Amino acid sequence: MASACGSDGGGDDGDATPAPQPVPSLSDATSAPGSPSGSPSGPATSASPGSSAPGHPSGPASSPGTGSTTGAIWHPAPGTAWQWQLGGSVDQSVDVPVYDIDGFENGADVVAALHAKGRKVICYVNAGSWESFRPDAAAFPNSVEGSGNGWKGEKWLDIRQLDVLRPLLAKRFDMCKGKGFDAVEPDLLDAYVNKSGFPLTADQQLAFNRMVAGLAHDRGLGVALKNDLDQIPALVNDFDFAVNEQCAEYSECDKLTPFIQQGKAVLHVEYNVPNGQYCGRSKQLQLSSMEKHLELDAWRQPC
Numbered sequence: 001m002a003s004a005c006g007s008d009g010g011g012d013d014g015d016a017t018p019a020p021q022p023v024p025s026l027s028d029a030t031s032a033p034g035s036p037s038g039s040p041s042g043p044a045t046s047a048s049p050g051s052s053a054p055g056h057p058s059g060p061a062s063s064p065g066t067g068s069t070t071g072a073i074w075h076p077a078p079g080t081a082w083q084w085q086l087g088g089s090v091d092q093s094v095d096v097p098v099y100d101i102d103g104f105e106n107g108a109d110v111v112a113a114l115h116a117k118g119r120k121v122i123c124y125v126n127a128g129s130w131e132s133f134r135p136d137a138a139a140f141p142n143s144v145e146g147s148g149n150g151w152k153g154e155k156w157l158d159i160r161q162l163d164v165l166r167p168l169l170a171k172r173f174d175m176c177k178g179k180g181f182d183a184v185e186p187d188l189l190d191a192y193v194n195k196s197g198f199p200l201t202a203d204q205q206l207a208f209n210r211m212v213a214g215l216a217h218d219r220g221l222g223v224a225l226k227n228d229l230d231q232i233p234a235l236v237n238d239f240d241f242a243v244n245e246q247c248a249e250y251s252e253c254d255k256l257t258p259f260i261q262q263g264k265a266v267l268h269v270e271y272n273v274p275n276g277q278y279c280g281r282s283k284q285l286q287l288s289s290m291e292k293h294l295e296l297d298a299w300r301q302p303c
Contacts, residue, residue, distance in 0.1 A: 072220040074120060074182045075240035076265035078286040084243075084269060084296055086124055091298035092117065100124055100185055100243070100267065103172070104134060108179040115180065122224065123176035127169055127212050128188025130155045139168055146197030149188070156188070156196035159208035166211060173215050183222030185243050186212050190228040206234055213238040224267070229255040241265040244287075248278035253285055260286050279303035 076082070082098040085091065090101050090110055099114055103123035111121050130140050132153035144164055146156040157165060169186075176184050189212065191198075192205040209228065213235075216223035225232065225239040229252055232242070236258040247253040248270050256266045268289040270278060275291040282289035282303050290302040 073217060073222050073240060075222045076120065076267070076288070077263060078260045078265050078288075080265045080267075080288050081302060082265075082267050082288055082290075083298075083300060084267070084290075084292060085298050086296040088297050090114075094298065094300065098122065098267075103176050103179070103181065103184070106179070111180040120182045121180070122183045122185050123179070123181035123221075124185045124187065125169075125172045125176065126154075126188060127172075127186035128159065128191050128208075129157055136168065136171065139171075147195055149194070149196075156191050156194065156198070158196075158198045159191055159200060160198065160204050162208065162211055165208075166215070169212060170215050173219050173221065177219045177221060181221065183224065183240065184216050185224045185226060186216075187226050189226050190231075193230070202231065206231060209235055210238050225259075232256065232258050236262060236264075239264075241267065244268045246270055246272070247287075248282070248289075249273050253278075253281065253287065256287065257285060275301055275303055 076098050080098055081096040082100060083091075083094045083096045084100040085094075086100075086102045086105075090099070090106060092110075092113060097118065098120050100122040101110070101124060103125045114121050126134075129149050129151075130145050131137060140157075141164065144158045144161050146158055148154065149156050159165065173184060189209050190205065191208075192200040192202055205228070209225070209231070213223045222240040224241050224243045225235055226243045227245060228235070229244075229247070232255060239259075241264045242256055242259045244253075244256060244266060245268075247256060247268060249272055253268070256268075259266050266285075266287045268282065268287045269292045270289070271292060271294050273291075275289065279289060290300045292301075293299050
């Protein structure tokens with residue numbers, strides 16, 4: 001689930017901070033009860049993408065490889081082909097070097113199977129909003145739950161409460177590490193420009209995002225900056241690659257060049273714009289671009 005575009009946050013302070021409930025163990029169960037039928041990620045608008053039939057590319061991916069490792073931290077290189085599937089059973093036949101899949105819904109067996117095929121695997125987790133359908137939902141105190149973010153069963157989190165959120169997110173990243181993932185994609189890292197229900201500032205968002213990056217790196221995991229384009233200059237050194245939705249639709253793709261300049265991939269999708277309208281520019285910018293269905297099922301149309 002992605003954030004809405006460019007709205008200023010506002011609402012209650014949420015100053016009361018009761019102690020969080022104990023965080024339950026996050027097992028390798030392959031599905032979370034009550035998961036919504038749509039993807040936990042999506043664009044800022046709800047316009048439906050094209051209705052072409054699901055499928056995948058027939059030929060091998062055009063890619064410079066899976067990326068590189070700095071110390072113990074892996075990151076994909078610019079131009080790396082990828083697959084992003086958060087809905088349904090993961091189609092492991094897509095011939096690309098990097099997969100981004102749901103960390104809760106997929107077990108260590110799926111990660112191991114992808115590794116056996118030479119793939120790197122990214123763990124999608126929600127960092128910026130509460131999800132009622134996740135197995136650890138009860139561990140989040142009411143004080144950190146803000147306004148709904150437009151997806152059923154989800155609410156923005158009060159990212160100012162770092163001491164409350166740190167152990168909860170650490171447990172999620174431990175799950176990713178335990179299942180063998182190579183990196184994490186923490187979603188919703190731009191609450192401060194959305195109607196979260198809290199008066200959040202840019203500095204508070206920076207502090208939260210850097211905490212998230214640190215939690216990933218402490219576990220030897222690469223970490224993606226999801227959207228949050230206006231803070232890229234301040235955060236590019238803290239994150240290992242970027243995941244972006246709809247920069248072509250909103251004419252914002254040039255803002256992602258700091259990642260490319262540092263040899264870090266920009267994994268990019270569009271939902272509402274045919275890829276013939278942006279692939280030329282994407283290739284110039286060395287973005288890893290493709291068109292996807294809003295549901296983020298197996299279908300993809302890469303540049």
